[in-house]
Amino acid sequence: MLLPPRITALRGIRLDDTPGLHDVLIHDDGLIGSIEPASDAPVGATEIDGRGLLALPGLVNAHAHVDKSWWGLPWQSYGGEGGTDGRIRHERARRDELGIPGVEVTRRVLAELVRHGTTGLRTHVDVDLGIGLRGIDVVREALADYGDALTSEIVAFPQDGVLRRPGTIELLAEAAAAGVEHIGGLDPAGIDRDPVGQLDAIMAIAADHGTGIDIHLHDGGELGTFQFDLILDRTESLGLQGRVTIAHGFAIAQTDAARRRDLLQRMAGLDVSMTTVAPLRLPQLPLHEFDAAGVRFAFGTDGIRDLWSPYGTGDLLGIAWQYARSAGLVRDEDLRRVVALAGAAASPFVGAETAGLAAGERADIVLIDAENAMDALVRTPPREVVIGGGHPVHRA
Incomplete structure (x- = not known):
């Protein structure tokens, strides 16, 4: 363009x-x-x-996957198994035939995000043994079309796991050396079955290279809150305050109020933030508790029309609507706050201190x-x- x-x-x-x-x-x-x-x-x-x-x-999409979509291609019927691991296997089996990652399809995804009002973007980009760092190059080429009109950051995302795929740690370190803003992770317990090992590895890379951490944490219940503690421990010991984001983090909305209060207090002290895609059928992040504790969170569209799900339009304001509706927010001050979280208040997620x-x-x-x-x-x-x-x- x-x-x-x-x-x-x-x-x-x-x-x-x-x-x-x-x-x-x-x-x-x-x-x-x-x-x-x-x-x-x-x-x-x-x-x-x-x-x-x-x-x-302008809206800030703080959790996207612009490299993974089949937007603009013929309809792809949902297939494969459910669950995180099942979707990973299905995606790995079919992405090459669809040209994923590809510059043109990434351009189409970016165009959808932008026409819906996104002017700030943090996108996760798959890094794995099958494609190496090619996805990062693809996304950078597509983003270059927008010059300085679109503020963006990239997360090197190990979608296929870290420790269970030897060589991935080295790829993540290579991505950090090549200038990505964040190193990602994925369900250290649920996927790698070694939460200590995965977190030690990825957070050491961040500490060594001066990047941030943005980790997908789907694991729920006590297993999830246990990993919150592990992340917070390493944030403190490695001096990563203000550089760590937990994506999804379903467990914090599922745990009891006292446990959540303790976690939020600790997160605020370490400036650990969260992103949410406002998932249906799951408890939403409690707005008033997060604001009272001083813990930042922002919205993201996640993947749109990809091999994980045919849903998604690229409308970040639509995700904010879904969050507000699911959380039962109806008062003007809460609705206005949700709009702010979709826009100016999310500016730190794309490297800006202020916006508006x-x-x-x-x-x-x-x-x-x-x-x-x-x-x-x-x-x-x-x-x-x-x-x-x-x-x-x-x-x-």
């Missing part, structure tokens, strides 16, 4: 927390210069008419036909315009 040039202003938009129409002036470095009451002057050639649409900060619609922040903006943030969440209307770093990357 040819990246559109930056605009100089969004004219006549509405803000969620301020009455009236406003203009967002954008500097040539892609930052917001100022937000001012709307001018009556005609819309210029390098400006976009906001048409009174609601402006929200304010002077000096990146011009990552979504225009949507909604009354306010709550209305945008519960209706998830189409994104009319998406601006990434000042570039209009989508216009309906």
Whole structure:
């Protein structure tokens, strides 16, 4: 794709927390210069008419798998066995025939994410003995189309396990040396059957190379909370504070309130964060408990239309809707908080300390036909315009 040039202003938009129409002036470095009451002057050639649409900060997809989809290919019927290990085997058996990973299909996935409002992305990319680091190269090539319009980070993800596949540790170290932002892991107990061994290995790589850790933890119940403790122990001993994310982490919503309170207190002290894809039929991360403890979490779309599941649209706001609905959140303050978690509040997950619609922040903006943030969440209307770093990357 040819990246559109930056605009100089969004004219006549509405803000969620301020009455009236406003203009967002954008500097040539892609930052917001100022937000001012709307001018009556005609819309210029390098400006976009906001048409009174609601402006929200760009969305941050903090847990994606853009390398794994069959988006744009003929329909692929669900096959293979269930469960994490069964889906791994099915994916390994069929990915080559579908050209996974491939640059073109990754481009199609990115286009879906962007047209739904994503301007910040953390994606897991498979690293294993079958494809080596090829998936990372594929994703980087596809991401390059967006230049600085899309803020992104890559997690080197050992989808097939770590210790049970000798040579994977070395591949992860190679990925770290090649500049990925995070090293991943997968169910140290459930997949590798050696939680201490897997965590020691991947967290040592992170400590040695200065990367983050972003580990898939599906193991539930006490087995899962036990691994939370192991992760927190190593975060502290290796000095990885602020660099560790636990993805999914079903166990923390399944355990009793006292145990969860202790874990959250410890996570807050070590600045360990979480991501969730708001899974159906499972308890959701408790918003008020996380906020009270000061533990950060963000949303992700997970894989979309891949060999794990035919579901997924790439709409991060839709995941936020699913979370709010499943968690029984109905009050304005909670709905507005969920929208923030889908956007500006998730900016640290893509390496930004702050974000939002304010002077000096990146011009990552979504225009949507909604009354306010709550209305945008519960209706998830189409994104009319998406601006990434000042570039209009989508216009309906």
